[in-house]
Amino acid sequence: MPIDTFDAIVVGAGQAGPAIAARCHREGLRTAVIERAEFGGTCVNDGCIPTKTLVASARAIHLARRGEEFGFATGRLRVDFARVMARKEAVVAQSREGVEQWMRGLDKVEVILGEARFVAPGRLRVGERELRAPRIFLNVGARAARPPLDGIDRVPTLDNHSILRLDTLPRHLVIIGGSYIGLEFAQVMRRFGAKVTVVEKSARLLPREDEDVAQAIREILEREGVRFELGAECIALAPRQSGIAVGARCERRPPRLVGSHVLLAVGRQPNTEGLNLGVAGIETDPRGYIRVDEQCRTSAEGVWAVGECNGRGAFTHTAWNDHEVVVANLFDQDPRRLSDRVEAYALYTDPPLGRVGLAEAKARESGRPLLRATLPMHRVGRAREAGETQGLMKAVVDAQTRQLLGASLLGYRCDEAVHGLLDLMSLKQPVDGLIRSMPIHPTVSELLPTLLQALQPVKD
Numbered sequence: 001m002p003i004d005t006f007d008a009i010v011v012g013a014g015q016a017g018p019a020i021a022a023r024c025h026r027e028g029l030r031t032a033v034i035e036r037a038e039f040g041g042t043c044v045n046d047g048c049i050p051t052k053t054l055v056a057s058a059r060a061i062h063l064a065r066r067g068e069e070f071g072f073a074t075g076r077l078r079v080d081f082a083r084v085m086a087r088k089e090a091v092v093a094q095s096r097e098g099v100e101q102w103m104r105g106l107d108k109v110e111v112i113l114g115e116a117r118f119v120a121p122g123r124l125r126v127g128e129r130e131l132r133a134p135r136i137f138l139n140v141g142a143r144a145a146r147p148p149l150d151g152i153d154r155v156p157t158l159d160n161h162s163i164l165r166l167d168t169l170p171r172h173l174v175i176i177g178g179s180y181i182g183l184e185f186a187q188v189m190r191r192f193g194a195k196v197t198v199v200e201k202s203a204r205l206l207p208r209e210d211e212d213v214a215q216a217i218r219e220i221l222e223r224e225g226v227r228f229e230l231g232a233e234c235i236a237l238a239p240r241q242s243g244i245a246v247g248a249r250c251e252r253r254p255p256r257l258v259g260s261h262v263l264l265a266v267g268r269q270p271n272t273e274g275l276n277l278g279v280a281g282i283e284t285d286p287r288g289y290i291r292v293d294e295q296c297r298t299s300a301e302g303v304w305a306v307g308e309c310n311g312r313g314a315f316t317h318t319a320w321n322d323h324e325v326v327v328a329n330l331f332d333q334d335p336r337r338l339s340d341r342v343e344a345y346a347l348y349t350d351p352p353l354g355r356v357g358l359a360e361a362k363a364r365e366s367g368r369p370l371l372r373a374t375l376p377m378h379r380v381g382r383a384r385e386a387g388e389t390q391g392l393m394k395a396v397v398d399a400q401t402r403q404l405l406g407a408s409l410l411g412y413r414c415d416e417a418v419h420g421l422l423d424l425m426s427l428k429q430p431v432d433g434l435i436r437s438m439p440i441h442p443t444v445s446e447l448l449p450t451l452l453q454a455l456q457p458v459k460d
């Protein structure tokens with residue numbers, strides 16, 4: 001078989017790969033982009049974009065239900081799930097087509113459809129073709145983990161891919177996993193009218209967040225009718241005439257919970273097992289994530305791993321930042337590092353949770369003297385005006401350096417407001433400059449100086 005030689009190969013057209021391919025094109029490198037499924041990967045097709053589009057529909061419906069509070073009457077609301085999903089698909093298709101057209105429009109880039117796997121160091125096979133390049137960028141992403149639950153192969157289950165392709169609303173959705181994916185779907189589906197139960201093996205939701213924050217999110221969702229089974233051990237699934245029985249306790253008696261659908265939302269696993277990485281000398285960790293250094297270089301010369309498959313971030317912005325780090329080092333003589341970035345993300349429940357840096361519990365583990373401040377969202381004028389007073393803001397600061405260590409902002413528009421604190425941390429500035437700033441009124445961000453003015457030493 002003749003081997004086709006490229007200057008660069010990108011495997012996976014997710015969040016980092018296409019941007020790297022575009023930069024290779026600008027550098028005059030003949031580049032192959034190999035994609036086995038849909039352009040744009042998880043974020044565009046199965047993750048951020050479809051879920052946030054559904055969050056927007058769910059919020060519109062929720063606000064319409066609250067019409068009396070705002071001074072209007074709608075009569076009885078009827079949710080048309082098919083139209084909600086069609087709207088979602090239109091937004092997704094626009095992004096997916098945008099990525100594909102972008103790649104196909106670059107004359108130095110060849111798009112190859114198919115699944116790539118290594119056959120030798122620096123050499124990949126896709127279908128009938130064999131390709132090689134001195135630079136290979138792996139951007140293969142991750143997929144929903146399938147836990148070895150008792151009975152899981154005897155019942156149909158959903159994951160983040162298949163739930164986004166339903167054409168009718170589940171009557172009773174049981175969600176296994178009470179973390180980011182589970183909670184976003186829980187609220188959305190509840191607002192569309194489904195009965196929703198979340199089954200979580202930990203004693204509380206969102207094990208990576210602070211307990212007070214997780215509890216506040218739980219209360220917000222419970223007020224809307226989402227039910228929770230926490231500390232659920234021995235989860236077992238079984239077919240029933242009326243749906244799927246979910247046993248959530250180590251009990252002998254028959255399970256009480258019967259759902260029409262079960263969604264698995266218990267974490268992710270990298271798409272690395274089919275790549276034949278061993279033959280190319282590319283090391284993985286015990287969970288299958290590709291080991292990389294601070295520039296996303298793998299253990300094999302000339303091979304980089306970017307995005308979720310390198311285990312250094314599970315977000316679109318971390319994948320995009322990986323691309324920036326790689327091209328800065330390769331083409332711009334700019335020694336950017338993965339460790340330069342400040343961890344930040346949002347959970348898109350409504351209201352959202354904006355997070356930056358360490359949670360308070362993690363900051364306490366560091367043993368350093370801390371300052372802490374909290375502020376309930378009902379103190380925020382903009383939130384009161386909007387009738388959105390649920391949630392709280394919390395910041396943790398190093399008492400000696402006065403640098404912000406982390407913040408959790410749960411409330412109206414907090415996914416945006418948290419960027420003021422992210423900027424402060426990225427610029428490595430103490431909190432005092434922000435405390436003395438003059439924010440715009442009325443905004444949610446105007447309360448950030450007020451929050452920081454309330455810092456007090458953490459005693460215990």
Ligand SMILES: Cc1cc2nc3c(=O)[nH]c(=O)nc-3n(C[C@H](O)[C@H](O)[C@H](O)COP(=O)(O)OP(=O)(O)OC[C@H]3O[C@@H](n4cnc5c(N)ncnc54)[C@H](O)[C@@H]3O)c2cc1C
Pocket residue numbers: 011012013014015016017034035036037038039040041042043044046047048049051052114115116117139140141142160181271274275306307308309313314315316317318319348
């Ligand atoms: C429900 C859900 C909601 C989310 N919401 C958010 C959010 O709001 N904000 C956020 O920042 N993140 C969110 N995420 C996470 C985010 O979607 C991912 O972290 C991000 O998409 C990862 O991008 P990536 O480039 O690493 O991989 P992906 O986008 O998964 O791309 C990998 C691509 O590689 C292809 N591929 C894999 N193997 C091969 C192969 N052997 N040959 C050829 N092609 C291959 C795949 O088909 C895929 O297209 C969400 C995730 C989920 C599941």
Ligand SMILES: NC(=O)c1ccc[n+]([C@@H]2O[C@H](COP(=O)([O-])OP(=O)(O)OC[C@H]3O[C@@H](n4cnc5c(N)ncnc54)[C@H](O)[C@@H]3O)[C@@H](O)[C@H]2O)c1
Pocket residue numbers: 147149176177178179180181182184199200201202205206207232235265266267268313314315345346347348
């Ligand atoms: N807004 C966002 O940015 C966003 C939204 C959704 C997902 N994501 C990304 O996707 C990743 C995966 O999210 P996720 O929620 O699937 O996973 P996760 O790893 O965040 O949480 C998994 C949850 O499932 C629970 N769990 C694990 N095994 C279980 C079992 N057998 N039975 C019951 N519960 C079990 C865990 O205790 C945990 O609460 C996130 O880490 C995040 O990076 C991001």
